[in-house]
Amino acid sequence: MTLPDTTYQLDDAVWTRVLTQEMASQLQGQSLVFLAGDTAGQTQQIPLLVTAFEAQSRAAPGMAAYRLNFQGPTAPVLPSQTYRARHAEWGDFAIMVSATGADAQGVYYEAQFSHAL
Structure with a gap:
């Protein structure tokens, strides 16, 4: 897979991609690089280590719900x-x-996910 230039901008291609529950469950101990803009409009790359994955047991039928x-x-x-x-x-x-x-040791973050199966 060829990754686009390092830009923090969100575009149609990135909005349509789904980090599935199966994929998310494999991420513990791995880092994702979060891209953010600085005050000069340059892209900063901030690595965040995935410390936990939790599937939500009360997801509606036909839905996946989980947290990283x-x-x-x-x-x-x-x-x-x-x-x-x-x-x-x-x-x-x-x-x-x-x-x-x-x-x-750092800053802690949470991301909640919910999508149709």
């Missing part, structure tokens, strides 16, 4: 929003993350 937890560096802190996230083999996905806490 991440740990990132202490700076920069990503504001809650949707980012272009890049997996080295699977390419880019649009993932909305929210910070859930921080300590001396």
